[in-house]
Amino acid sequence: MxxxxxxxxxxxxxxxxxxxxxxxxxxxxxxxxxxxxxxDANLDKIIVGKINKIEKHPDADKLVVCQVQIDEEGTEVQIVTGAPNVKEQDKVPVVLDGGRVDGTHAEGAKEGGIKIKKGKLRGVESFGMMCSIEELGSDTNMYPDASSDGIYILSDNPEFKDALIGSDAIELLGLHDxxxxxxxxxxxxxxxxxxxxxxxxxxxxDLELKLPEVKETGNDEDVNDYISVEVKDQDLCPRYTARVVKDIKIAPSPQWMQRRLASVGIRPINNLVDITNFVMEEYGQPMHAYDLDTIADRKIVVKRAENGEKFVTLDGIEHDLDDSMLMICDGEKSIGIAGIMGGENSMITDNVKTMLFEAATFDGTNIRRTGKKLGMRTDAQAKFEKGLDPNNAIEAMNRACQLIEELGAGTVVGGVSDFYPVKKEGIDVEFNADKINALLGTDIPEEQQIKYLEKLDLVVKDGKVHVPTFRQDLLRLCDIAEEVARFYGYDKIPMTLPKGAATAGGLSENMILEQIAADTCVSYGFCEAMTFSFESPKVYDKLMLKSDDPMRESIRISNPLGEDYSVMRRSAVGGMLTSLATNINRRNKDVRLFELANVYIPHALPLTERPEERMQLTMGMYGEGDFYTLKGVTDEVIKALGLKGKCVYNNDCTLDYLHPGRKANVYYKDEFVAYVGEVHPMVLKNFEIDERVYIAMVDITAVQKLLETEDTIRYEGIPKFPASTRDISMVMNKTITAGEVEQIIIKNGGKNLVNVELFDVFESEKVLGAGFKSLAYNLKFMASDRTLTDEEVNASMDKILKGIEQIGVTLRK
Amino acid sequence: MNNLDNIIKGAIESIKNSKDVNSLNDIKVKYLGKKGELTSVLKSMKDLPAEERPKVGQLVNEARKQIQITLDEKKQSFENAMMEAKLESETIDVTLPGKALKQGHLHPNTSTLREVENIFIGMGYKVVGGPEVEYDYYNFEALNIPADHPAKDEQDTFYITKDILLRTQTSSVQVHEMEKGKLPIRMISPGRVFRSDEVDATHSPTFHQIEGLVIDKGITFADLKGTLQEFAKRLFGEETKVKFRPHHFQFTEPSAEMDVSCFKCKGKGCRFCKGEGWIEILGCGVVHPHVLEMSGIDPDVYTGFAFGVGLERISLFKYEIDDMRLLYENDTRFLKQF
Structure with missing residues (x-):
């Protein structure tokens, strides 16, 4: 607005x-x-001047030398111009030496304007400049009488013809605004x-409001002799008023009206259009004019369109209608889409003789939907959508007719055809000064409150505020309180703190976990990333998911911004790989990222209820480090989250986007909590990544569930007796995993075996033979009540050796 | 006894002239050793009359002491010199980089959020989450935005089905919290929200809000102002001023927008506040009685206030980030700055 x-x-x-x-x-x-x-910010020293004499420039064909009178006393200045359209006796805007204009004729406005100084043009002195409308900061759209190819000839406009020479041209043109x-x-x-x-x-x-006085208009005739109105779909049209104007004389509207319209950026067209626009701005009520001679049976029928009906609006575009859309029709055909745009078949032309003026109220929601369906957005529609006050329609109508008469644009026929079966009345809302003060935390006297309300044309009486229909927003005491607060001043309302009992604040449990996860990642050199919750379904193909992979069962947005943002992700891996690719493209080295984000798992598709939202930590890295680096960090994260026991890594991970030989699911007490892996080289190729990338995901929601049964930390005494250690080096088939070996060692080591630590992995065809590897462990034995004897430790070691021999592992000699 | 003086003189002279610790050892042996000169003087004492022996013995001991002290001093000076030479040789370039594993960095949104959370936790607020995929009821209807209300259009909602959508505002969590029926309420709820805005320097279809809700007996608009002023001062500095302007939200009445004095130029006007000296930071208001009623709270007994802050908005201003897209690109050259 x-x-x-x-x-x-x-x-x-x-x-x-x-x-x-x-x-x-x-x-x-x-x-x-x-x-x-x-x-007028950049306009200075611009007056009405009169060209008394024009002579050729002695040295330039395209320039002329003008003697311009700049006051009523007859003072002349010499101005050289290249404008082709000036002639002697023309009155023109003249910027004097030292004055300022807004821009140039060719290029329009310049920041800060342009200062005009006397000077010589091709050797001839010039003491100012005659101005085009562009130099005055406007254009011919807003000043249709101004020349489009030269100086604004004021005297061509009858209203400016008699302007005093030397008077303020900016004032004349209404630009002091x-x-x-x-x-x-x-x-x-x-x-x-x-x-x-x-x-x-x-x-x-706190000043007086003077709204326009709308007088009775119309001749002795009766509008009902010209037109009848029938509203068939009252639910969508609570009010329809129509008046008739005959003997129409289309002409430019007067300057005052043109200036008002131009001042809010509306282009003056002619008296009829301008009056309609003027009233729409003044009263907020859109109006429409039909050529009455095109209206069959001189009858207006307001009803829903037929399904499949086609209709051409006055912009020449054909629309497909359906029976949800309200139409203005005549006795035979549709002539306008209610509240949006009139039809080509009934539009006003320069030859119009008699017209029908419409000021109606339509259902805002219906108008909005119709506009959306038709892909239209007109000024009228924008107003109707908001739901207009039906009592305003008639006032706007009468105001428009008054302007028709004032401007001499036609003869208004007496009477109004007014369909308005249920008059909308204002409402009474509770007024209670104490309650308002209690809500605001203020102490505003009742009389003061009433004064504020009365300035808004709200009448306070007997504990009620009478709210007229133009204020549809005032329904309850709280609404009245806001009116009081607005005019008392929000800035004057005191600042206090709530007085109630103290409450304990804090993060929710899952938020605490998220913070721990984030802080742990940060301590291991990971930067926090954020990516969108929706992605392209193409990501599934890039991740090489099988066609029946449940990950593909994701929630679709019905109105996405585009395919790239159309499904709710079930994994943050796509976003992570995209972010890593961005970093690789920009040659960032050794990048480690993590993201904490929800993934969305539907219970059924299409959705019938809210999906499960699982909080997942996704880590991704390239550069320095390998699988075991990320595995180590994953371990630490899980421990930091509170699962202090040992995680089991199992190569039963079935994720297709991971390297088949380098991926593991992570279990804690047999529950899945995480996975770690190297990204499959084909997937990397799909993301245009040319480095090895490692990805891990820790399911925070799963960890949180496990924490419910996790023991709290209990202190264990620091060992008093020394430990005995044994190193053991073994040769085995490569297919045997360290995890399996460790399991056997732990199973057979007895309760005194307190630590098993791998310290060497060795592979050599020459030394060990093809397909074999060697693992070396450091085993630590300890008892809390005594120093272990060699015999005790040796007994445990024997058991361990027997155990590992059973899976084909031999001691390395 | 001249002999003794000569010995001392000779010893001190050679100590003085010695070049290193080894030559000191030789001197020690020569004068103080078992076969050293002083020892031989002592040995020769047996030839002296008995009454002179103690005196000579005392003199020899003093000579020994004197030589020993001189030796020790010289030795100390050699050791000091050696230590200095060693330290000198061990000088390193302290400007070479440290070797610790570099820490990562929290996202600027997270850093900002933690600051905000800490402020409100300190004032007794719980921090709670809420669903991102939400029912229409919680996102709109229960917030006094009925079906077909134009305010619904303003929010450019992503829909999944007719009734399920991506929440456009964290205000939905207000309703979940009120439905729990536990009063009073003091909570904030940070989280992702979604609006159908194309990605550009100032828009993103995904962003974050922090919702706040207080419901208790006797809560006033003045309490809202006081609370948010406190928040602004703690987040942006004690000298921060706040300004409340009337606004409209369906679920609060009266409603307001809060501006804070620009924390870059202290209100003088700069490019961050577009010369205005103020920055619009949040929307807020007194909870609409109809919203309370719909969630089963009696508005004649309880009142409350609510506010919603754009997290990115604060991050962008706080860190002078001029393009919102940087927040979602995850370029480590950007992330490592926070």
Missing amino acids: NTSFSWIKDYVPELNVTAQEYMDAMTLSGTKCEGYKAF VSFEYEVTSNRVDCFAMTGIAREVAATF
């Missing part, structure tokens, strides 16, 4: 503040002003109109 200072001052004539003061005050009282533009832009919230339908904003202005600055 835009308004100009000049237009607002039509309704609040006493308003006398600077643009900045206005903007600040309006914003603080709730009409958020986002900015303003002063049209400021345009304000507002962000009006959706609840304030009334503020999408000049009069609505003006009411806020009057209340904000």
Whole structure:
């Protein structure tokens, strides 16, 4: 929504503040002003001048030398111009020596404007410049009478013809004005109109509001002799008013109206269009005009469209309609899409003689849906969507007819055809000054509160506020409290802290786990990444998931931003690989990333209930480190999260995107908690990654569940007796895993075996033979109540050796 | 006794002239050793009359002491010199890089979030989560945004089905929290929200909000102002000023937007605040009585306030990040700065 200072001052004539003061005050009282533009910011020393004499430039074919009169006394200055359209006796805007213009004719506005100084053009002195409309910061759209290829000839406009020579041309052109832009919230339908904003202005600055006086209009005839109105679908059209104007004379509208429209960025067209636009801005009520001679049976019927009906709007575009859309029809055919756009078949042309004026109220939701379905977005639609006040329709209609008469645009036929079966009445809302103060935490006297409300045309009586229909947003005491607060001033409301009993604050349990996971990752050199929750289904193919992989069963967004953001991820691996690829492309070395994010697992597809959201930690790395690095970090993360026992790594991991020989599921007490692996080289290729990448995922939700049964930490005494250690080096088939060997060692080691640590892995065809490897362990034996004897330790070692021999492992000699 | 003086003189002279610790040892042997000169003087004492012996013995001992002290001093000076030479030779370039494993870095959003969480935890707020894939009811209807309300359009919602959507605001958690029926409530709820905005320097279809909700007897708009001022001062510094402007949200009435004085220019006006001196930071208001009613709370007994902060908005301002896309690219050259 835009308004100009000049237009607002039509309704609040006493308003006398600077643009900045206005903007600040309006914003603080709730009409958020986002900015303003002063049209004359860069205009200075520009007057009405008269060209008395034009001579050829002695040395330049394209230039002429003008003697320009700059006051009524007859003072002349010499100005050289290249403009082709000037002639003697023309009155033109002249910027004098030392003045300033907004821009150039060819290129438009320049930041800060352009200073004009006297100088010589091809040797001839020039003491100023005659201006085009572009140099004055506007254009021929807003000043249709200005020349598009040269100087603005003011005297060609009958309204400017008699302007005094030497008078302020900026004033004449209505450019001493400021345009304000507002962000009006959706609840304030009334503020999408000049009069609505003006009411806020009057209340904000405590000044008188003078709304236009709408007089009776129309001749002795009766509109009902011209037209009949029938509304068949009342649910979508609570009010329909129509009046008729005959003997139409299309002409440009007067300057004052053109200037008002231009000041809010609306292009003046002709008197009829301008009046419609003017009233739409002034009252917030869109109107439409039909050529009455095109209306069959002189009858308006408002009803839903037929399914499959086709209709051409006045912009020449054909639309497919359905029976949810409301149409304006005549006795035979559709002539307009209600509230959105009229039809080509009934549009006003320059030859119009009699027209039907429509000011109606339509169901906002229906209009919005229709507009969406048809892909249309008109100014009228934008207003109707908000749900307009039906009582405003007739006021706008009468105002428009008054302007028709004032501008001499036609003869208004007497009477109104008004379909309005259920009159909308204002409502009474509870008013209780004490309750309002209690809610706000203020102490505003009742009389003061009432005063604020009355400035808004709200009447307070007997503990009630009467709310007129134009304020559809005021329904309860809290709404009234906001009105009081706005004009008392939000800034004057004190600042206190809640007084109730103290409460214990803190993170939820899962958030604590997330923090621990993040901090542990950070301590191992991982940086935290964030990626989107939705991704492309193509990621499944890039990850080489089988066609029946349950990971493909993901939730689809019905209106995604595009295929790339269309499914809710079931794993953060796609995002992680993409992020790693970004880093590789940018030649970042040794990158380690982690992300803590939900994955979304549907219980059924299509969704019938909310999916499960599982919090997962995904780690990814390339560069320094290998599988075992990431495995080590994974171990530490799981431990940090509170699972202090031993994790079992099993190569039963079936994830297709991992290297078949380098992947493991991680189990804790037989429950899956994590996986670690090297990414499959084919997958890396799909992500355009040319380094080895390792990925691990820790399922925080699974860990959290396991923590419920996990013992709390209990202190164990620090050993008092020395430990005995034994090293054991074994040769075995390569297929035997360290995990299997360790399991046997632990099983056979007895209770005194307290630590098993691998210290060497060795492979050599020459030394061990093909297919064999050697593992070497350091075993530590200890008892808490005594120093172990050699015999005891040897007995344990014998058992261990027997155990490992059974799976074909031999001692290395 | 001249002989003794000569011995001392000779010894001290040769100590003085000695070049290293080894030559000191030789001197020690020569004068103090078993066959050394002093020893031979002692040995020769047996030839002296008995009454002179103690005196001579005393003199020899003093001579021994004197030579020994001189030797020790010289030795100490040699050792000091050697230590100095050794330390000198061991000088390293302390500007070479350290060898510890480099720590990683939290995402700027997380750093900011932790600051915010700590502020509210200190004021007795619980931090709770809520579902990201949400029912329409929690995201809209229970927040006083009924079906077909234009406010629904404003939010550019991603839908999964007619009734299930990606939450557009963490305000949905307000409803979950109120439904638990435990009063009073003091909570914040950070989390991801989703809106159908194309990715550009200032928009992202995924971003984060932090919702706040307080419900108790006698909560006022003044309490809202005081609480959020406290929050702003702790987050942006004690000198921070706040400004509340009227606004509209369906689920609060009265509603407001809060600006904070620009923490870069202290309100003078700079490129971060677009010359205004103020930065819009959050939306807030008194909980609408209808919202309380829908969640089974009697608005005649309880009142409350709510607020919603854009996490990215704070991160971007705080760290002077000029392009939101950087937050989701995960370039480590960016992430390592926080």
